[in-house]
Amino acid sequence: MHDAALQACGISFRYCRLHVRSDELSAALKAIPECGFVGANLTIPHKASAIPMLNRIDASAEVIGAVNTVAVRDGKLTGYNTDGPGLVRAIREAFGVELKDLRVVILGAGGGAGRAIAIQCALEGCARIVLCNRTTEKVTGLRADAERASGLKSRVEVCGLDLSTEGAREELGKKLLYDADLMINCTSVGMQAGEPSPVPPELLPAQLLVYDTIYTAAMTPLMVAAAAAGARSANGLSMLLHQGALAFQIWFERDAPVETMRAALMEYVWGKR
Numbered sequence: 001m002h003d004a005a006l007q008a009c010g011i012s013f014r015y016c017r018l019h020v021r022s023d024e025l026s027a028a029l030k031a032i033p034e035c036g037f038v039g040a041n042l043t044i045p046h047k048a049s050a051i052p053m054l055n056r057i058d059a060s061a062e063v064i065g066a067v068n069t070v071a072v073r074d075g076k077l078t079g080y081n082t083d084g085p086g087l088v089r090a091i092r093e094a095f096g097v098e099l100k101d102l103r104v105v106i107l108g109a110g111g112g113a114g115r116a117i118a119i120q121c122a123l124e125g126c127a128r129i130v131l132c133n134r135t136t137e138k139v140t141g142l143r144a145d146a147e148r149a150s151g152l153k154s155r156v157e158v159c160g161l162d163l164s165t166e167g168a169r170e171e172l173g174k175k176l177l178y179d180a181d182l183m184i185n186c187t188s189v190g191m192q193a194g195e196p197s198p199v200p201p202e203l204l205p206a207q208l209l210v211y212d213t214i215y216t217a218a219m220t221p222l223m224v225a226a227a228a229a230g231a232r233s234a235n236g237l238s239m240l241l242h243q244g245a246l247a248f249q250i251w252f253e254r255d256a257p258v259e260t261m262r263a264a265l266m267e268y269v270w271g272k273r
């Protein structure tokens, strides 16, 4: 999507992928300005470990504790996080609503994507944020971080995500989801073809908006479950697109050609326009 954007804007740069091991990260970051890069994206496992290696950290990346975009300014490296702001745009685009106005349940809040999204919901001031994770210990610290990030405006709750027991299914389905506007799946369940939905259709209320961060298929298993429940849903391609568009905007200090990027991304990920 970045090469398509660069070409559309007549910018003679290329986006390239570099495989950087953890013990090479510091040297690789130093090489970015030296080699004439305008910036970089960072992915797993470098999003958090890069922070002390950068010259400046944008406020939102600091509170999220992860950097996905690095920009070079006067030879210095600044770290940003565009995943959270990308989600805000994706929710607006998919459902025509503002994230800040929603009560949100996050499945898989203990992972990297889940944390970024939970903190973004808190920064937006969502009235209620429920952090669900299979391993509940992984979200207890996040609860305090999210409450702090919201300036104590958000009510942040924690719940387990082992749906194998009737009690857990009751809690998620009857208690949590009926009192929510939006459920965001940040687990990797449903990424591989043939995997089940992380939540069965009978637990999904029809009025719930369902956003699946998974983008490996246009119709993910969770979206199939949402459709069976009569609920509106969207896949994660829009979040991937908008985090990229925001990174482009940071690097080149101009608007990104979003529709060109979307077409390139759809072709790359799903093989279609």
Ligand code: NAP
Pocket (backbone or CB within 6 Å): 044, 083, 107, 108, 109, 110, 111, 112, 113, 114, 133, 134, 135, 138, 161, 185, 186, 187, 188, 189, 191, 213, 214, 215, 236, 237, 239, 240, 241, 243
């Ligand atoms: P991660 O850090 O490895 O986290 C994985 C999460 O999934 C954890 O919360 C984990 O729970 C949970 N999980 C895994 N298997 C599970 C199962 N069988 N039952 C219940 N929970 C399970 O991965 P990540 O980087 O956050 O990525 C997670 C998902 O987000 C992926 O599908 C990825 O494609 C998507 N993502 C999308 C975008 C986008 O732009 N659309 C960006 C980033 C990530 P435990 O903590 O209990 O292990």
